[in-house]
Amino acid sequence: xxxxxxxxxxxxxxxxxxxxxxxxAGDAKILAGGQSLIPMLKLRLAEPAVLIDxxxxxxxxxxxxxxxxxxxxxxxxxADLETAAVVRQRYQILNDTTAVIADPLVRNTAxxxxxxAHGDPGNDHPATMLALDATFVAQGPGGTRRIPARDFFLGxxxxxxxxxxxxxxxxxxxxxxxxxxxxxxxxRKVGDYATAGVAxxxxxxxxxxxxxxxxxxxxxxxxxxxxxRAEDFLRNKPLDDATIEQASEIAASEADPxxxxxxxxxxxxxxxxVLTDRALRLAASRAAGARIATPLPFxxxxxxxxxxx
Amino acid sequence: MSRHQISVxxxxxxxRTEVDARLLLVHYLRDELRLTGTHIGCDTTHCGACTVxxxxxxxxxxxxxxxxxxxxxxxxxxxxxxxxELHAVQKAFKEEHALQCGFCxxxxxxxxxxxxxxxxxxxxxxxxxxxxxxLCRCTGYVNIVKAIQxxxxxxxxxxxxxxxxxxxxxxxxxx
Numbered sequence: 363x364x365x366x367x368x369x370x371x372x373x374x375x376x377x378x379x380x381x382x383x384x385x386x387a388g389d390a391k392i393l394a395g396g397q398s399l400i401p402m403l404k405l406r407l408a409e410p411a412v413l414i415d416x417x418x419x420x421x422x423x424x425x426x427x428x429x430x431x432x433x434x435x436x437x438x439x440x441a442d443l444e445t446a447a448v449v450r451q452r453y454q455i456l457n458d459t460t461a462v463i464a465d466p467l468v469r470n471t472a473x474x475x476x477x478x479a480h481g482d483p484g485n486d487h488p489a490t491m492l493a494l495d496a497t498f499v500a501q502g503p504g505g506t507r508r509i510p511a512r513d514f515f516l517g518x519x520x521x522x523x524x525x526x527x528x529x530x531x532x533x534x535x536x537x538x539x540x541x542x543x544x545x546x547x548x549x550r551k552v553g554d555y556a557t558a559g560v561a562x563x564x565x566x567x568x569x570x571x572x573x574x575x576x577x578x579x580x581x582x583x584x585x586x587x588x589x590x591r592a593e594d595f596l597r598n599k600p601l602d603d604a605t606i607e608q609a610s611e612i613a614a615s616e617a618d619p620x621x622x623x624x625x626x627x628x629x630x631x632x633x634x635x636v637l638t639d640r641a642l643r644l645a646a647s648r649a650a651g652a653r654i655a656t657p658l659p660f661x662x663x664x665x666x667x668x669x670x671x
Numbered sequence: 672m673s674r675h676q677i678s679v680x681x682x683x684x685x686x687r688t689e690v691d692a693r694l695l696l697v698h699y700l701r702d703e704l705r706l707t708g709t710h711i712g713c714d715t716t717h718c719g720a721c722t723v724x725x726x727x728x729x730x731x732x733x734x735x736x737x738x739x740x741x742x743x744x745x746x747x748x749x750x751x752x753x754x755x756e757l758h759a760v761q762k763a764f765k766e767e768h769a770l771q772c773g774f775c776x777x778x779x780x781x782x783x784x785x786x787x788x789x790x791x792x793x794x795x796x797x798x799x800x801x802x803x804x805x806l807c808r809c810t811g812y813v814n815i816v817k818a819i820q821x822x823x824x825x826x827x828x829x830x831x832x833x834x835x836x837x838x839x840x841x842x843x844x845x846x
Contacts (some may be wrong), residue, residue: 363714363715364695364698365693366693367672367691367693368672368673368693368739369672369673369692370673370736371673372677393739396734396735396736396739397716397734400695400716400734400735400736401694401716401734403713404695404714404715405715413692415738415739417739425680441728462807463802464716464804465719465804465806466729466800466803466804467722467729467730467731467782467805468716468721468731468734469803470728470729471730471731471735503770513841547787550805553717553803553804553806608819647759670674
């Protein structure tokens with residue numbers, strides 16, 4: 363399949379890229395990893411007149427902790443999250459998330475910021491960023507502005523980014539001392555979009571109860587959903603079975619899925635319930651100090667024992 | 672529509688050409704350079720038959736534009752063989768019968784080469800994860816995994832063999 367014709371521009375700075383976006387307002391697309399955009403161009407679901415390739419702009423590929431936040435630059439690849447020591451150490455939820463995005467070849471090219479800016483409800487990082495209470499830094503003609511994750515996703519392929527703005531950085535607040543999270547996803551096969559996915563980030567109090575919970579849901583609505591009622595319910599509660607089960611029921615009720623080939627709406631809501639339950643328990647164990655590796659996707663079973671738990 | 676001069680190194684040979692912006696890297700390799708070992712399978716970023724190495728990293732060449740490779744270095748399956756000698760991964764695929772129809776094989780081997788460059792002692796799980804972006808509809812993957820384990824062992828053994836070291840000049844040339 364061959365995309366429609368377009369003009370290809372490769373600016374050397376973000377400022378130049380923004381000017382080009384402004385000059386071609388509404389008819390230009392940013393090319394970062396291109397792992398969603400290029401398939402869309404080939405299927406002619408998108409036919410922009412201009413592609414602005416930001417891959418030649420130096421200095422945007424960072425994943426580093428600075429001023430109390432993990433900073434993820436516009437050109438940081440999914441594979442960079444997999445290999446960054448600081449992520450393994452304190453942001454395991456990001457390892458869990460990137461591990462179930464597409465496949466390793468796609469992750470070598472795909473960017474984390476692109477996964478957010480694309481606004482696809484099937485993408486996995488949006489729910490994780492909601493759970494982590496991340497902030498997105500957008501650069502436009504007037505400079506940069508910071509957009510909280512909860513204000514960013516507006517609907518199907520629709521975000522708070524203006525036509526002349528580029529998502530240049532994701533800032534994830536450093537988890538508290540007793541803080542940890544995880545991301546669990548049910549997929550039909552490797553690389554599939556989620557039937558449902560749940561991101562949980564917990565901060566425990568000294569007694570092991572929940573001081574703060576962040577919960578994001580993937581692919582059960584027109585956009586990633588923050589399960590705010592479940593989060594509120596959990597605040598200052600002990601993480602016992604009854605509380606976890608009730609919180610999971612609440613999270614399921616906040617999902618708004620449509621029936622499709624991945625299942626009925628009721629089924630998907632129930633998947634959210636089960637995944638929220640499991641994710642709360644895994645996040646709580648990790649927050650209490652247990653070193654628990656990134657879970658394998660629920661479809662993936664090289665030796666059957668790997669999935670039993 | 673814009674056209675662009677690009678310079679790329681493909682399997683060690685410098686290439687310079689003018690391409691349409693929309694020319695996909697896989698079409699450049701197959702149609703312009705006639706390197707048809709890189710296959711087009713699904714054309715939708717799923718199957719990995721088009722896998723090549725871009726500056727040593729395994730990528731799907733159906734989901735990159737040729738213009739994006741400007742100034743960079745590419746390896747395709749044709750570049751694995753050196754001086755008539757098959758690459759350890761190629762030999763292992765042959766010996767372990769890791770292919771039936773062979774369509775996925777070039778991409779599968781490129782993913783394997785990238786893995787073994789990065790991780791000389793992968794576990795079975797790591798191998799299966801590394802090739803999870805490459806679909807094979809014939810083998811059930813069992814012999815592919817065996818072949819990659821076989822190649823890993825051969826490559827480790829080769830590394831432990833003393834390498835050829837060129838004789839150093841004893842005195843600097845005077846001029």
